Amino acid sequence: MTLAIMGAMSEEIAPILERVGEYKTTAYAGNTYYEASYKGINLVIAYSKIGKVFSTLTATTMCEHFGAQKLLFSGVAGAISPKLKVGDLIVATKLAQHDLDITAFGHPFGYVPEGSVYVEADKELIALSKEVAVEMGKSVQEGIIATGDQFVADEKRKNWIGETFKADALEMEGASVAVVCDALDVPFFILRAISDAADMDASFSFDEFLETSAVESAEFVMKMVDKL
Ligand SMILES: CCCCCCN(CO)Cc1c[nH]c2c(N)ncnc12
Numbered sequence: 001m002t003l004a005i006m007g008a009m010s011e012e013i014a015p016i017l018e019r020v021g022e023y024k025t026t027a028y029a030g031n032t033y034y035e036a037s038y039k040g041i042n043l044v045i046a047y048s049k050i051g052k053v054f055s056t057l058t059a060t061t062m063c064e065h066f067g068a069q070k071l072l073f074s075g076v077a078g079a080i081s082p083k084l085k086v087g088d089l090i091v092a093t094k095l096a097q098h099d100l101d102i103t104a105f106g107h108p109f110g111y112v113p114e115g116s117v118y119v120e121a122d123k124e125l126i127a128l129s130k131e132v133a134v135e136m137g138k139s140v141q142e143g144i145i146a147t148g149d150q151f152v153a154d155e156k157r158k159n160w161i162g163e164t165f166k167a168d169a170l171e172m173e174g175a176s177v178a179v180v181c182d183a184l185d186v187p188f189f190i191l192r193a194i195s196d197a198a199d200m201d202a203s204f205s206f207d208e209f210l211e212t213s214a215v216e217s218a219e220f221v222m223k224m225v226d227k228l
Pocket residue numbers: 008050051075076077078150151152153170171172173195196197198199202206
């Protein structure tokens with residue numbers, strides 16, 4: 001089985017590569033892909049670079065070029081739900097694109113014809129994350145994640161996203177990865193650790209907590225890999 005482990009930034013996959021130890025490096029389509037054999041599983045690991053376009057390219061490449069049959073995303077996110085604090089983990093039940101907007105034609109935010117506002121993550125992988133959470137004695141929240149090509153650092157925008165999509169967290173790659181995996185019939189799972197509150201202090205909080213939150217998410221994802 002080939003399993004993809006994806007992030008958006010180098011900091012998000014660095015803890016994964018460290019854990020895996022040895023890997024083969026391949027440069028392809030403007031990106032670097034790391035392949036490793038880990039406890040009998042073929043892993044392909046990469047960070048996409050930030051945003052929906054880069055993450056679409058990487059998710060597609062991992063599935064179509066490297067043959068990934070499942071995809072786990074590990075990274076950080078901004079909190080919308082007041083229950084989510086820095087370092088907390090959120091598992092995406094479903095994801096939407098908050099900056100996709102043809103409402104001028106009467107369509108809902110996040111919708112285009114022949115698409116859907118939400119894409120649901122794989123239920124088996126979500127169930128596995130629940131087992132891991134119990135084993136680790138960690139409380140992991142499940143919720144809706146909203147994705148857009150904006151670093152949100154504004155209470156008003158954050159609250160609009162929260163209300164419009166009933167989203168608990170926001171980031172810049174999850175929903176595009178979801179669309180790719182759904183279209184290619186590859187089960188996917190998106191885990192994020194909170195780095196900030198998507199408010200006026202977001203960029204400072206992000207800079208301060210990116211590394212520790214990325215490790216939090218990566219460690220959890222590797223515990224899931226150990227059980228696959
Ligand atoms: C150098 C700047 C890198 C920003 C990348 C942020 N990632 C995108 O996936 C996650 C994220 C954490 N907090 C966020 C926020 N407040 N808005 C959007 N995205 C996020």
